[in-house]
Amino acid sequence: MADFTKVSRAQLFSFRGIVCALFICITVMAYGAESVKDVQLERRVNAVASELRCLVCQNQSLADSNADLAVDLKNQIREKMRDGASEADIVAYMVARYGDFVLYRPPVKLTTVLLWGGPFVLMVLGLLLLVRRLRERGRGAAEAPLTQADHARAAALLAGTEAQGEAATGGKR
Amino acid sequence: MIRYAIPLGLFLLLAVLLGVGLTLNPREVPSPLINKPAPAFSLPQLHAADRLITPKDMQGKVWLLNVWASWCVSCRDEHPVLMELSKMNVISIVGLNHKDKRDDGIKWLQQFGNPYLLSAFDFAGKVGIDYGVYGVPETFLIDKQGVIRYKRIGIVTPEIVREKILPMARELERG
Numbered sequence: 311m312a313d314f315t316k317v318s319r320a321q322l323f324s325f326r327g328i329v330c331a332l333f334i335c336i337t338v339m340a341y342g343a344e345s346v347k348d349v350q351l352e353r354r355v356n357a358v359a360s361e362l363r364c365l366v367c368q369n370q371s372l373a374d375s376n377a378d379l380a381v382d383l384k385n386q387i388r389e390k391m392r393d394g395a396s397e398a399d400i401v402a403y404m405v406a407r408y409g410d411f412v413l414y415r416p417p418v419k420l421t422t423v424l425l426w427g428g429p430f431v432l433m434v435l436g437l438l439l440l441v442r443r444l445r446e447r448g449r450g451a452a453e454a455p456l457t458q459a460d461h462a463r464a465a466a467l468l469a470g471t472e473a474q475g476e477a478a479t480g481g482k483r
Numbered sequence: 484m485i486r487y488a489i490p491l492g493l494f495l496l497l498a499v500l501l502g503v504g505l506t507l508n509p510r511e512v513p514s515p516l517i518n519k520p521a522p523a524f525s526l527p528q529l530h531a532a533d534r535l536i537t538p539k540d541m542q543g544k545v546w547l548l549n550v551w552a553s554w555c556v557s558c559r560d561e562h563p564v565l566m567e568l569s570k571m572n573v574i575s576i577v578g579l580n581h582k583d584k585r586d587d588g589i590k591w592l593q594q595f596g597n598p599y600l601l602s603a604f605d606f607a608g609k610v611g612i613d614y615g616v617y618g619v620p621e622t623f624l625i626d627k628q629g630v631i632r633y634k635r636i637g638i639v640t641p642e643i644v645r646e647k648i649l650p651m652a653r654e655l656e657r658g
Contacts, residue, residue, distance in 0.1 A: 365617035368509060378582070379617055382608055407615035409515040
């Protein structure tokens with residue numbers, strides 16, 4: 311106790327500071343090297359997991375899901391990647407067990423042609439329909455001769471007295 | 484007339500497509516394991532931790548691998564069907580106790596009865612992953628050469644036993 315009173319306040323504070331700094335140093339040294347690697351690994355695991363569908367909760371990716379199976383699978387992926395597995399290895403591993411269904415981007419195969427091609431087929435069909443419609447309409451407009459009433463309405467519009475023109479055509483159009 | 488027939492036809496087509504879609508179960512994902520060799524494993528038995536069980540032990544037999552757990556609620560619904568099937572003595576059922584506690588699993592079988600020839604104890608669930616298990620219960624029908632011939636996701640019903648498992652097993656037994 312007697313010794314302690316001799317230490318000035320300032321000394322005490324600086325001593326505390328050193329201890330704190332030491333602790334921080336030790337912590338950082340312990341984790342530093344490992345955690346940089348871990349962060350990289352975790353990033354890769356997450357990137358692959360977000361491309362894979364969780365089978366228990368089908369509208370979530372493995373990365374988003376906290377379901378029991380999803381957690382197990384993420385651990386499995388992490389383990390395999392730590393052992394040097396590539397992204398393609400992981401995807402092949404998952405497809406071998408759960409089928410193409412686990413992929414959010416299924417491969418182009420005979421069974422998935424409609425899935426990949428369908429939207430484009432629909433778009434082409436829609437465009438063809440549109441072109442046909444527009445052509446028909448264009449032809450229709452060119453061929454339809456202007457009636458007396460149309461001429462009257464056009465004249466009224468040009469004269470800036472549309473209200474009268476409308477009355478003249480009987481309020482049509 | 485044709486003006487109305489086209490939208491009506493499109494509507495009917497869409498209705499039929501959606502109608503068929505409603506009758507499908509999105510949880511039943513086709514398994515890539517059908518007609519592939521059953522993944523190998525070596526696991527301790529549920530009742531004897533020091534003894535191992537592997538699919539090779541069943542070579543030369545047509546058998547069922549049923550994935551179950553004491554925590555699995557629908558396994559209880561399925562259980563009487565498996566009991567009935569095991570009493571018929573036509574096909575061996577091997578259990579895969581999935582992510583369970585050993586004591587809980589043993590107690591569950593004591594309480595409800597044991598339809599299994601043996602049960603493998605898959606505490607970590609890794610064998611389950613190799614078999615693509617994602618919804619317990621699941622059942623695999625495996626032939627004499629150790630090839631998976633049929634997979635059922637969800638409970639095995641009396642209809643499935645009657646219409647799928649028994650006819651297929653009979654067929655495989657002959658072949």
